[in-house]
Amino acid sequence: MPRPRVYRTEAIVLRGSNYGEADRILTLLTLKQGKLRAIAKGVRRAASHQGGHLELFNHVETLLAVGRELDVITQSEVRHPFRSLREQLDRTSHAYYLAELVDRLVEERAPAPEVFALALAGLQALDRGDEPRLVLCQFQLRLLAASGFGPELFQCVGCRAELRPEVNFFSPASGGMLCPACAPAEPLAYRLSLGAFKLLRHLRRTDLSEGARVRVGEAVSREGSHAARDYVECVLERKLRAPEFIARVEGG
Amino acid sequence: MQPLVEPVARLIEELAKLPGIGPKTAQRLAFFLLRAPAESAHELARAIVRVKEAVTYCSQCLNITDRDPCAVCSSSSRDASIVCVVEEPLDLLALERTGVYRGLYHVLHGALSPMDGIGPDELRIQELLRRLQGGEVREVILATNPNVEGEATAMYLERLVKPLGVSVSRLARGLPVGADLEWADELTLARALEGRRAL
Numbered sequence: 001m002p003r004p005r006v007y008r009t010e011a012i013v014l015r016g017s018n019y020g021e022a023d024r025i026l027t028l029l030t031l032k033q034g035k036l037r038a039i040a041k042g043v044r045r046a047a048s049h050q051g052g053h054l055e056l057f058n059h060v061e062t063l064l065a066v067g068r069e070l071d072v073i074t075q076s077e078v079r080h081p082f083r084s085l086r087e088q089l090d091r092t093s094h095a096y097y098l099a100e101l102v103d104r105l106v107e108e109r110a111p112a113p114e115v116f117a118l119a120l121a122g123l124q125a126l127d128r129g130d131e132p133r134l135v136l137c138q139f140q141l142r143l144l145a146a147s148g149f150g151p152e153l154f155q156c157v158g159c160r161a162e163l164r165p166e167v168n169f170f171s172p173a174s175g176g177m178l179c180p181a182c183a184p185a186e187p188l189a190y191r192l193s194l195g196a197f198k199l200l201r202h203l204r205r206t207d208l209s210e211g212a213r214v215r216v217g218e219a220v221s222r223e224g225s226h227a228a229r230d231y232v233e234c235v236l237e238r239k240l241r242a243p244e245f246i247a248r249v250e251g252g
Numbered sequence: 253m254q255p256l257v258e259p260v261a262r263l264i265e266e267l268a269k270l271p272g273i274g275p276k277t278a279q280r281l282a283f284f285l286l287r288a289p290a291e292s293a294h295e296l297a298r299a300i301v302r303v304k305e306a307v308t309y310c311s312q313c314l315n316i317t318d319r320d321p322c323a324v325c326s327s328s329s330r331d332a333s334i335v336c337v338v339e340e341p342l343d344l345l346a347l348e349r350t351g352v353y354r355g356l357y358h359v360l361h362g363a364l365s366p367m368d369g370i371g372p373d374e375l376r377i378q379e380l381l382r383r384l385q386g387g388e389v390r391e392v393i394l395a396t397n398p399n400v401e402g403e404a405t406a407m408y409l410e411r412l413v414k415p416l417g418v419s420v421s422r423l424a425r426g427l428p429v430g431a432d433l434e435w436a437d438e439l440t441l442a443r444a445l446e447g448r449r450a451l
């Protein structure tokens with residue numbers, strides 16, 4: 001069957017860069033075709049119909065025409081503009097974090113409806129004002145699990161024993177948690193407070209629509225989100241840019 | 253197909269590095285120059301070399317200039333108590349063309365864009381804060397672009413500037429002239445409604 005010349009799909013705008021006089025090349029997470037790069041022509045002109053619809057982090061309905069190198073976005077209509085996400089800096093900076101994670105973890109042109117649903121739920125949570133750090137911590141755990149790279153949080157990765165409610169150890173390089181007996185054999189493992197351990201398990205098991213509503217102290221939330229980021233960076237074998245940006249912006 | 257002679261291929265390669273110029277346009281430009289009189293090719297080459305030699309950044313507003321301070325910063329008819337912050341020199345030119353604004357400028361040379369590695373340290377923000385500490389400036393107008401990057405930049409600057417006792421404003425956002433209501437996105441429409449004015 002020949003590939004259709006045009007297709008319609010929901011998409012989330014992950015990334016954009018200006019191209020030529022008035023065009024933009026966008027990285028979209030689409031529902032039907034997964035992540036892809038496409039060109040939007042003339043959108044930087046003030047009178048462009050499409051410009052506002054294709055802003056970063058927007059959830060849009062798009063019509064794409066198959067192009068030789070890049071597909072061309074011929075129509076787009078915004079479904080959720082996520083306004084308060086754009087008008088509060090800590091939410092915006094965490095949306096960048098979410099977009100960077102998806103961009104790095106998802107392969108091009110591999111349909112990933114589960115990731116699409118997660119990304120949408122994550123942006124919705126940020127937009128409605130859930131604690132941004134917890135939203136991202138949970139988003140990372142759920143995204144990793146959906147991609148088959150989730151950290152083991154219930155059994156010790158050393159001896160396979162059920163983990164107990166005590167101070168355990170976290171070792172991204174070994175794939176998750178270690179019990180106190182196994183930890184000394186792994187030099188890079190570090191202590192995780194019981195609070196942070198419980199937080200990670202809770203976030204891993206709940207939906208993005210409810211997870212970040214849990215009440216935890218600042219120290220525990222920092223510890224948990226640091227562990228989640230550590231784990232992602234270990235999987236990706238590279239540093240992420242958005243967390244540095246968030247730290248810079250929070251510090252003023 | 254016969255390969256292009258080396259100097260022509262080289263010119264096409266260099267032209268194609270310019271923003272907005274694809275390989276096809278680069279070929280057209282190269283063949284235009286090839287056929288043009290030698291003098292006009294020399295003029296172009298000299299202009300390119302001269303722009304790198306003669307143009308610098310104004311030490312006050314960081315706009316590109318051929319003398320320091322620039323014409324705007326050294327003009328006695330401009331109001332030095334207002335500074336309008338823009339992303340790029342071209343934005344400054346656009347505001348100057350309106351003929352409405354009589355204050356000074358500050359050029360950031362970009363907008364925050366974490367995925368491209370552009371954080372606060374990559375923009376000329378420290379220079380702005382130093383200017384504001386002088387005490388002469390009473391108002392800052394944040395005229396960054398009305399997109400996510402520009403808005404994030406404005407929010408970040410607002411937080412740094414307000415504690416200095418300087419009043420901060422943003423350019424009004426809404427429908428651009430020539431835009432069609434039916435085609436406008438929700439956010440632009442909502443902001444245009446909020447920014448409406450009595451007639």
Ligand SMILES: [Zn+2]
Binds near residue numbers: 160161179183
């Ligand atoms: Zn063990």
Ligand SMILES: [Zn+2]
Binds near residue numbers: 315325
């Ligand atoms: Zn100047």
